[in-house]
Amino acid sequence: MxxxxxxxxxxxxxxxxxxxxxxxxxxxxxxxxxxxxxxxxxxxxxxxxxxxxxxxxxxxxxxxxxxxxxxxxxxxxxxxxxxxxxxxxxxxxxxxxxxxxxxxxxxxxxxxxxxxxxxxxxxxxxxxxxxxxxxxxxxxxxxxxxxxxxxxxxxxxxxxxxxxxxxxxxxxxxxxxxxxxxxxxxxxxxxxSFQTSKFIQLKKKKIETYISTFLKDPATQNIKLVNSYGDEFDYNFSGKKDNSYKDMNNYIIEILGKYNNPIDKKIYLLIF
Missing domain, CATH: 2.50.20 (outer membrane lipoprotein receptor (LolB), chain A)
Structure with a gap:
């Protein structure tokens, strides 16, 4: 019943x-x-x-x-x-x-x-x-x-x-x-339907280190953002901390500010 x-x-x-x-x-x-x-x-x-x-x-x-x-x-x-x-x-x-x-x-x-x-x-x-x-x-x-x-x-x-x-x-x-x-x-x-083959097996500590390094200076990394609709945006660091670098850093900081309280405190997400 x-x-x-x-x-x-x-x-x-x-x-x-x-x-x-x-x-x-x-x-x-x-x-x-x-x-x-x-x-x-x-x-x-x-x-x-x-x-x-x-x-x-x-x-x-x-x-x-x-x-x-x-x-x-x-x-x-x-x-x-x-x-x-x-x-x-x-x-x-x-x-x-x-x-x-x-x-x-x-x-x-x-x-x-x-x-x-x-x-x-x-x-x-x-x-x-x-x-x-x-x-x-x-x-x-x-x-x-x-x-x-x-x-x-x-x-x-x-x-x-x-x-x-x-x-x-x-x-x-x-x-x-x-x-x-x-x-x-x-x-x-x-x-x-879940495609496990596209995921790379890594140690959790290595993922935490990768994320931590990214958060210290995001715009020195090559960045790819994909939203829920599949729209993509690519940024490649030129090697110079110019206006493009500053704009991207500010943008990423804004994005990270949308979700800075993840359930696992060391596994952040980029919400584009």
Whole structure:
């Protein structure tokens, strides 16, 4: 039996009662509403939607839902996504796929699962949930998970809880993920169209160094910016710190100012 409840008068929250079997013979898609503060000096928040697909008992993919054209886009409007990354969890590890200045990179690390689980039980949208805490990517997180939904793969890099995470938020208030829908997969999985071959395997430390070097003096680098419509802009450093160099530095600083509070504090994005 499926019960639909209105959320913010916009979206429907689909519940699967605990009597229904959450098996892995059929996969699940879980949609999250993400509220976050892109600029740490401001109190303005932005909303995006991300989807978690459970592909098997040990494998999942998490991605920005704007990648797909669906009727829900009419609720989101025309927007440039900030959370442009894809994460695949498998066998207690995750692969993070990202892009910075046309560097399409992927790095992998073990999943962090050292949760501090509380015995405190509360209700969240009709489910009994427990609270758990963890530190990840320079932030402290609080999760509400439902033991009655035996899905241990989580959104983003979160994993290992004995139940699906329905909500998770950072203690600093900068990021919040809230599940608004869970359904069985009825369409082609996003992973079938995701082109992993264009990403270069690198160590996370090397990516952090690359980004850090770029941020110190952006206009001394060759720069390629691509917006969400596919429009491209190329800049090549002439070797001289002339007006073109100064203009580009100012432009990049302005772009970086649109999103200077990434969820992983060392993995920045260029939002053009």
């Amino acid at each position: 499926i019960l639909n409840l209105k959320l913010n008068n916009l979206l429907l929250f689909t519940f699967l009662f605990s009597g229904m079997f959450f098996g892995f013979s059929q996969n699940y898609q879980i949609l999250y509403k993400v509220n976050f503060r892109p600029i740490k000096e401001k109190s303005d928040y932005k909303t995006e939607y991300m989807r978690l697909e459970i592909l098997s008992k040990s494998k999942s993919i998490f991605y920005n839902f704007i990648n797909e054209k669906d009727s829900i886009n009419t609720l989101k409007g025309d927007q440039t996504p900030y959370l442009r990354f894809t994460i695949i969890q498998e066998d207690k590890k995750y692969n993070y796929y990202g892009n910075f200045n046309n560097l399409y990179f992927v790095f992998n690390e073990p999943l962090k699962v050292d949760w501090n689980i509380s015995n405190k039980i509360s209700d969240f949208s009709g489910y009994k949930v427990q609270e758990a805490k963890i530190e990840l990517d320079g932030r402290k997180w609080i999760a509400l998970f439902a033991p009655e939904i035996p899905i241990t793969n989580g959104l983003y890099k979160f994993s290992g809880l004995p139940g699906l995470i329905l909500k998770i938020y950072s203690e600093d208030g900068d990021y919040s993920f809230e599940m608004i829908e869970i359904t069985k997969v009825t369409s082609k999985s996003f992973i079938n």
